[in-house]
Amino acid sequence: MSTETGRESRRSGVLVDAMRWMENLSDTQYAYLLLIPVFVLLGVVALYPLLRTFELSLYATSLDLTGRSFVGIDNYVQLFTGGKNRFLPGGTTFIPSSLSLNALLNSALVVTIIFAVVSVAFETVIGLGQALILDQDFSGRKWVRAAIIIPWAVPIVIQGMVFFLMFNSNVGFATAPLADLGLLAPTNTLNDTASATFIIIVADIWKTSAFMALLILAGLQSIDRGLYDVAKVAGASKWQQFKLITFPLILPTIGVAVLFRSVQAMRVYGIIDTVSSCSVVPSLSCMVVATFNTREGTAAAIAFVTAAIIGVAVMGLIAWQGEDAI
Amino acid sequence: MATTTDDDNSSEGPLARWTQSAIQNPEKVYRALFYVAMVFFLVTTLFPFYWLLVLAVTPSGRLLSGSFLPSVDLFGVSATFPLPVPKGFNPEAFITVFEQVPFHLYMLNSFALAVTTTVIVIVVASLAGYVFGRLRFPGRAFLMLGILAVSYFPPAAFVIPLFQAFAGNAPITLPFTEIPLFTPPRLLNTPGSMVLPFSALFMPLSIFILTTFYGQIPDGLEDAARVEGTTRLGALFRVIMPLSAPGVATAAVLTFIAVYNEYFFSSIMATSTEAARWSPIVGGILSYQTQYTTQYNLMAAASIIGVLPVVILVIVAQERIVSGLTSGALKE
Numbered sequence: 001m002s003t004e005t006g007r008e009s010r011r012s013g014v015l016v017d018a019m020r021w022m023e024n025l026s027d028t029q030y031a032y033l034l035l036i037p038v039f040v041l042l043g044v045v046a047l048y049p050l051l052r053t054f055e056l057s058l059y060a061t062s063l064d065l066t067g068r069s070f071v072g073i074d075n076y077v078q079l080f081t082g083g084k085n086r087f088l089p090g091g092t093t094f095i096p097s098s099l100s101l102n103a104l105l106n107s108a109l110v111v112t113i114i115f116a117v118v119s120v121a122f123e124t125v126i127g128l129g130q131a132l133i134l135d136q137d138f139s140g141r142k143w144v145r146a147a148i149i150i151p152w153a154v155p156i157v158i159q160g161m162v163f164f165l166m167f168n169s170n171v172g173f174a175t176a177p178l179a180d181l182g183l184l185a186p187t188n189t190l191n192d193t194a195s196a197t198f199i200i201i202v203a204d205i206w207k208t209s210a211f212m213a214l215l216i217l218a219g220l221q222s223i224d225r226g227l228y229d230v231a232k233v234a235g236a237s238k239w240q241q242f243k244l245i246t247f248p249l250i251l252p253t254i255g256v257a258v259l260f261r262s263v264q265a266m267r268v269y270g271i272i273d274t275v276s277s278c279s280v281v282p283s284l285s286c287m288v289v290a291t292f293n294t295r296e297g298t299a300a301a302i303a304f305v306t307a308a309i310i311g312v313a314v315m316g317l318i319a320w321q322g323e324d325a326i
Numbered sequence: 327m328a329t330t331t332d333d334d335n336s337s338e339g340p341l342a343r344w345t346q347s348a349i350q351n352p353e354k355v356y357r358a359l360f361y362v363a364m365v366f367f368l369v370t371t372l373f374p375f376y377w378l379l380v381l382a383v384t385p386s387g388r389l390l391s392g393s394f395l396p397s398v399d400l401f402g403v404s405a406t407f408p409l410p411v412p413k414g415f416n417p418e419a420f421i422t423v424f425e426q427v428p429f430h431l432y433m434l435n436s437f438a439l440a441v442t443t444t445v446i447v448i449v450v451a452s453l454a455g456y457v458f459g460r461l462r463f464p465g466r467a468f469l470m471l472g473i474l475a476v477s478y479f480p481p482a483a484f485v486i487p488l489f490q491a492f493a494g495n496a497p498i499t500l501p502f503t504e505i506p507l508f509t510p511p512r513l514l515n516t517p518g519s520m521v522l523p524f525s526a527l528f529m530p531l532s533i534f535i536l537t538t539f540y541g542q543i544p545d546g547l548e549d550a551a552r553v554e555g556t557t558r559l560g561a562l563f564r565v566i567m568p569l570s571a572p573g574v575a576t577a578a579v580l581t582f583i584a585v586y587n588e589y590f591f592s593s594i595m596a597t598s599t600e601a602a603r604w605s606p607i608v609g610g611i612l613s614y615q616t617q618y619t620t621q622y623n624l625m626a627a628a629s630i631i632g633v634l635p636v637v638i639l640v641i642v643a644q645e646r647i648v649s650g651l652t653s654g655a656l657k658e
Contacts (some may be wrong), residue, residue, distance in 0.1 A: 019557045028463040030558065034453040038473065038529070041450060045484065045526035046476045051501035052487035126367075133364050144364060145648070146641045151371050153636040153647075156589035157608045158629045162374040164615075165381055171622045173377075173394040173410045206374065211651070218652035238356045267480035270589030274612075288482040289594065292489070300486055307483040314478045318471070 050307065057300035068297070075301035092282035094302065105193045108282040108302070114197070115283065116265035119204040124258055126205065127212025132246075134213060135220045152210040160274020163203040164190065167275075196276035203271050212257055219253025220246070259317050263310050375633070377410065381626035385416040389622050419627035423614075426621075429628055431601035432610030433635075439517055439606055440585040443524040447532050447581045448574060450525070455536025456562050460548070477530035481590045484523065492519040492595065515603040519595040528584045532577035535650055539573025540566055576650035579643045586636055607632050 025033065057075055059068040079094045096107040104110045130148055134141075151159070166174050169189050178184045185192035190199070223246065231241050269285035272278055278286035284306040292299035348354045380394065394410035423429050457463075458470060491498055494512030499505055513519040543566055551565040552558075567574060592608040599609035611632060614625045640647065 019559075022558055027461050031457045031461045031463040031466075034457045035469070037450045038454045038533075041522075041526050041529065042473065042476055045488065045522050046479070048498075048501065049484035049487040050479065053483055055501050056486060129363055130367055133360065133367065136360065142644070144368065146644050147368055148371055149644060149647060150637055150640050151374075153583050153587065153640050154633055155587050155607060155636070157593075157611050158633050160589075161611055161615075161625055161629045162378060165622055165626055166374065166377055168622075171381065171389055171394075176393075177395075206371070210371070214648060214651040217648070221652070237352060263478055267482065269482070270593070273593065274589070285480060285482040285590070288485065292486045296486065303480070303483045303486065306480050310478055310480060311475070314475060 053300045053303050053307075055300075056296055057304050058297070060297045061295060071297065075297045076305070079298070079301055079305065092279065092287070094287065101194070105197065106282065108284050108287045111197065111281060112266055112268065112283045115201060115204070115268055116262050119201045119208070120258055120261045120265055122201075122205045123209045123212045123261060124254060126209040127216055127257075128254070130209060130213035131216035131220055132242075134217055148213065149210050151207045152214075154207060156207075156270035157274055159203060159207050160271055163199055163206075163271075163275045167195075167199045190276045191280055193280055196280050200268075200271055200275055200281060203275060204265070204268070207271075208261065212261060215257040215260070216250060216253060219250040223249050255320075256317065259313060259320075263313050263317075266306065266310055266313075375630070378626045378630050380410050380412045382419050382623055382630055383415050383417055384412045384623055385414045386419070386621060386623050388413040419623040420631065423624050423628045423631060426624065427610060427613050428601045429610050429631065432605060432607050433632065435601060435604055436586055436606040437635075439520055439524070439604075440582045442517060442521050443528065443585045444578050444581045446521065446525045447529050448578055451529050451532035451536050451577060452540075452562065452567060452574070454529075454533045455540045456566060458533065459537040459539070459541030460543075460545075460566075473530050473533060477527065481523070481527065485590070485594060488519075488523060489514075489594065513595075515596055515598050515605075517604055520591055520604075520606070523591045523595070524585050524588060528581050531584075532581055535577045535580070536570070536573055539570040543569050572646070572649075575643075576646040579639065579646050580650050583636055583639065583647075 022030070022033070058070060058072055060071045060075065061068045082093070082095070082097060092106045092108060093103075094107065095109050096103040104114075134145055134148065138144075154162075166172050167184070167189055169175055169187050172189070175184055175186070175189050179186035179189070184195040184198065189195045227245050228241055231245060236244065267285050268283050269278075269289065272281045272283055272286055278290050284302055288299045288303045288306070291302070344354075348358075381389070392413060393406075394413065396407045396411060397404050398407045454473075458466065490496065491510050492513040494510050494514075497506035497509040500507060513522075547569065548561050548565060551561045556564060586607075589608060592606050593612075596603070596605040596609055599605045599613050601610065611625065611628050614621055614628055
């Protein structure tokens with residue numbers, strides 16, 4: 001360490017001054033100094049764009065796309081009441097115009113919510129099963145664990161390609177059997193909204209269950225193993241151990257994980273764009289991307305509504321979990 | 327217990343024997359259920375990769391003719407074999423992939439973007455992790471909450487202003503005023519337009535992982551280093567970070583995988599899908615879909631090649647991934 005001071009003194013005067021200045025800061029000043037890079041990065045890439053998105057949502061673009069005028073909350077009003085902005089590219093809407101299945105599946109808000117609810121429900125059940133297996137001790141566990149995690153690490157574009165190739169009507173082997181069962185459209189499967197939504201949900205379950213499993217595994221591993229020894233002595237069966245010890249103790253973890261995953265699922269975009277297309281399966285993020293070049297104000301309003309829904313969910317998470325969630 | 331029943335029922339079939347012993351010893355049933363579930367999960371997670379392989383080695387001429395589920399003769403009754411099998415064997419697709427588009431360059435772009443982002447995230451998150459893990463100051467909880475909130479927001483909420491700014495056509499104005507600040511350089515189709523959003527979005531997870539690790543280093547070690555004459559920053563980069571090497575590795579692996587995984591900004595900010603213009607793997611794989619519509623075997627082969635780096639990373643670094651996600655994921 002004595003060479004350290006030697007090297008220090010050979011540095012230029014400004015640097016030494018800066019070091020000395022830094023040494024004399026209080027903890028609070030030093031903390032804020034070190035956080036400057038984070039503030040700059042988040043300010044430029046998150047805070048500024050978020051404020052600007054809100055600002056843009058208050059303007060409407062003129063028909064010739066050259067100018068824009070202030071319209072206040074008109075874009076939001078039209079999204080929810082079905083004014084001229086209701087009709088977005090591809091014949092899709094923001095909220096359904098009626099209660100028919102067709103109208104529901106053409107609505108970005110409903111499709112996003114269906115996607116989030118159904119995929120997260122299945123991911124929770126499958127993830128719990130996978131977590132219970134990963135929690136056991138057995139030979140070859142390392143390989144089983146790697147195999148189960150791999151889908152989580154697969155790039156979204158490749159995940160999309162896998163399911164495109166599996167359910168595409170030309171080469172997909174899975175389409176015909178499932179079409180026979182009446183689950184999928186037999187031709188142009190990926191251009192049929194109901195079928196494509198089904199396939200996208202399956203694709204998401206395949207990729208994200210492992211992530212859910214890891215979250216639940218964290219809860220499983222925090223359970224005091226002594227409880228199981230006591231249960232065994234008391235003569236509890238494996239099922240009773242699960243029902244009376246494991247499940248109640250991991251329920252809070254599952255709750256947080258479900259909310260957390262739902263928030264993530266609300267921003268679905270990539271898998272839709274790669275397996276099918278945003279005009280077949282509209283989601284909130286899809287609508288933003290599809291419209292921001294032509295109807296900037298509408299796109300910004302949808303983006304801000306999405307952010308607001310997620311913001312409320314996160315507030316709920318924090319209110320429920322308190323400081324632990326931070 | 328099991329052996330005695332085996333002797334008693336030696337005249338019965340193996341299934342009946344197993345059932346008998348299972349009734350007397352429920353552990354066996356649980357064990358069997360466990361293996362059934364394990365095999366089920368392994369098959370469902372690995373099957374899509376097998377399907378890619380089937381498509382990739384099937385000669386392109388035979389892709390569209392006939393079924394991948396061959397008919398088999400089952401004791402005189404014809405039935406459909408339940409597992410798809412390749413129609414022929416022609417591994418040439420794995421070479422053609424590189425001849426039709428420079429797929430290796432797309433992968434190299436993805437690597438460069440992921441490595442750059444990881445380095446930025448580790449440096450910035452180290453500073454923040456040190457602050458949140460080791461210093462007490464007013465506003466700490468509030469700031470952590472703010473960083474947490476950013477990682478929850480949908481990328482769609484950021485994309486419109488970022489796209490306009492990176493296009494570099496008009497000056498950035500102060501939000502809610504018409505005051506122009508400066509005109510940014512054109513960043514679309516450069517690493518900047520992707521690395522910036524990636525860094526901001528994936529940084530919070532690293533901050534939380536590093537906060538935990540840095541917070542666990544005993545104060546005494548840092549104090550000793552300071553007494554020896556190192557600076558405050560020196561103590562962080564020469565003492566705290568090396569001692570938390572496992573945490574730093576975890577954060578780095580998770581950031582790398584997240585960037586390699588990313589789709590939203592990768593597809594929007596690289597408006598040109600040319601490899602020479604920094605389009606990552608997303609552009610590479612999609613270019614087989616747009617230019618060579620029917621070459622499904624190439625799409626499959628490219629996907630297998632593109633997935634190999636993360637498969638290797640998961641197998642090598644799985645301990646780090648599991649510990650990182652189980653401790654930090656809820657805080658992403």
